[in-house]
Amino acid sequence: MIYVLYGIVSVICVYTARHYWFTLNRLFGFQRHPYIDIDTADWPPVTVLVAAHNEEKVVANILSALMTVKYPEDKMLVIPVNDRSTDRTREIIDEFVERFPGRIRPFHRKEGKGGKAAALKDAMALVETEVILIFDADYIPGAGLIRQLTAPFFDPEVGGVMGRVVPMNCGTNLLTRLLDLERSGGYQVDQQARMNLRLVPQHGGTVAGVRSSALHEIGGWNDTSLTEDTDLTYRLLLHGWKTVYQNRSECYEEVPETWPVRIKQIKRWAKGHNQAMVTYGLHLLLGKHRASLRERIDGTLLLGVYIMAPFTLAGWALALGVFYQGVVPLHGIVAILSVTAYAAIGNLAAFFEIAAAVRLDGSRKRVCLVPFLILGFAVSIFAVSWAAVSQVKDALTGAEFHWDKTERFRKAAS
């Protein structure tokens, strides 16, 4: 039992060191934004896919925004992927098609497998361009975003592009404010540090782009995956394509405003991530492919982030067990120093990262909310652990994954 505990503690220490490495790199290291200065070019034709399943509250906002972006009109086609919606989504999309003839080609999907990846897979029949950009329907792209997300594709090694998402409803309640902080940490520090260090920036499946030929090469969208974005990141990596992150390509999104919706969302992310870990983890770390050693290590650690939740719970349980059994894990001063050092530095790693991100964002008072993140952390650790347990149960019973759409909170545009 003690050796299992040692193992868990060691892995936690690796993740702690990773948090600090990323944060310090972001604070003091060289920042890579190689494509952001491409402001003049012979812009390639792009297709913008807007995934929409029962999105009557938000779909008009994104279509309006896309019709005003600064990109040559004759080179941009918007395809709203209306995935079996039962609300007014179709009607709203068709109104836009009428208002902007030739610029929007709707894809009304009436049947087929559920899930975003399955819908995008079917929509590919309409795509004729090399550059594909993807947005979820609750996002609101700014005027320059399409150009910014397209620019990296001038690099022949780039297969995927990811922009930064910024919560627009962050002031609603405690949850949205905590999610705002988490997003800051995840993008401003984590993703940008991975970009700086030439590691594995993650494709987020929205505010994102993919090269059509790369997608074709890796076998298209994987409709068996719960998180098509994670799946895409790893398949691109294993085939020698880079995913790049553009921290300055920002786009507003809506974050969950209630805890049940948030829990459902993070459980889906955890299951999808774990699914990718099982599918690609071993091959990424040890297989024969073009990923560099640092990409292999970082990619593997990234795949493990959600499985760390049940690991940590197990570690807590084991630590208690060891204590009540009277086993002394380390001796004397070493034990005291280890516990003190971890309490002083280790526990702070994730919070330090988020605080640094908030500082980099130029925010002032919202950093005061960092202590409340312990609440979000507590909810996540149990939700993600429960997701992992149910995933194992599903695997044993042969149950199929179920894709849950995230509920929207915005009032429908009039």
Added chain:
Amino acid sequence: MSPFFAVVSLILLTSALLLLPLVPAFAELHSKSDAVPLSVIQQHTGEIRFFADGFRTYLKGLGPTLRECVSSGTHATGTMPDGSEYLVLGRGSEALALPFREQNEFRPVMIASATDLLLPSETNFSKDIYSAGSVIGSTKNCYRAILAEEDIRLGRESSVMRWVHAVGEFSADPGCRLYGRVSSDTGIRLSAECSFLRLNAPYIAIGPEADPALAPSQIPAGATTPQRLFHDGDFEIRPSEVFQGNLVVRGRLRIGAGARVCGSVKSEKELLLEPGVSVEGSLITASIMRIGPDCMIRGPVIAEHTALLQKGTRCGTLQNPTTVSAPNIQVEEGVVVFGTLWAREQGQAVASL
């Protein structure tokens, strides 16, 4: 002290210590003083002319004064609605002799001229300048920002701190330092020993010999989705070879003299183009790039460290402008870039590399 009181005190003290870090958190949660979404640039696109357009809008209120001064041939002074002092000149040449000049410095007033504006030498202009005609600056001046409806010419060893926009051609004599954005709707011509950061114009010519008209009107675009080829070590495209496809090299890449690449190339290490190479796509390197002489590149040119462009090299065309970007850029006389030339840290026009 009774044991009960001691225990209660300990619990209260511990709880207070536990809650202490949460006091600012509760205060912020309650007051929502920093609860608005992070500012995301929604409407403008990093457009280089953003400040010039804003300044032109700002000046609209001065239109009647400008017309009055040009018809009467006099000058006028006053204050803008935001409190900034202005000087409107009916004749731009008056600037050479006005009492606003004190000890090599213009009093901090915004200058607007209805005709060509001739500016004295060795003077610090700490407010924005506008001319409905051209701006002709003498040597060793320091400008904050300039907008001209016709040409702008900066004298030797002058500096611009923020931005310049010329509807006509912008030219800078040797030794000028252009710290901000420089744009023109017609063209930019820099002399040797000028430093720059961000330039944008239909053409950017370095040196008096560089002739944008000599550039081909079109470089053929590569195939839409050419095959991608990987090479793990160093790689060389032989002289005069025609290379079809996109190429990604994990080591150094050398493209031999006169070779033609029908696609885009990327190298992880140094990228060297020998004389007369033509590339129909983009050129990307994570390291240093040396181009030329006499190369032609159609797509964007991106170096993550340094880009060196030798004489005779053309990037983009008038019909298909492009971007050349790197933290450090050195451009030799005789180079023409059509579109954007953007050095994040230091750009330098040089007589010879």
